[in-house]
Amino acid sequence: MDDAAFGEQFKPVHVPPTFDEAENLQDQVIFALAELNEGKAEHVIRKLESLKPDAPTKVVIANAHQILTELYEKSLIAGNGEEGGLVYNLHKVTRANDGKVNPTLLVPGLD
Helix, strand or coil: CCHHHHHHHCCCCCCCCCHHHCCCHHHHHHHHHHHHCEECHHHHHHHHHHHCCCCCHHHHHHHHHHHHHHHHHCCCCEEEEECCEEEEECCCCCCCCCCCCCHHHCCCCCC
């Protein structure tokens, strides 16, 4: 795999501003997950069905599971194991860092 192919495969996830602007099913899955903040595949599928009620249910279920699994395996989205499966999220920082930095522990030249 060359650099261009790698860059295309592992480019960061982009959340479309609206569901209507999602260009493909992957963008729609990402939008639904962003709307939920986090959720199992079943939650994302239910959200997709509410956003796009005319889509064939079996196709949405199969493809959404596949998309979530691929994004998770590439570490483009996060997942926390719970009983019954993974709870996916988009690595969003929702709380400010409350820690402190010790300047004496910084690597020289990077400060």
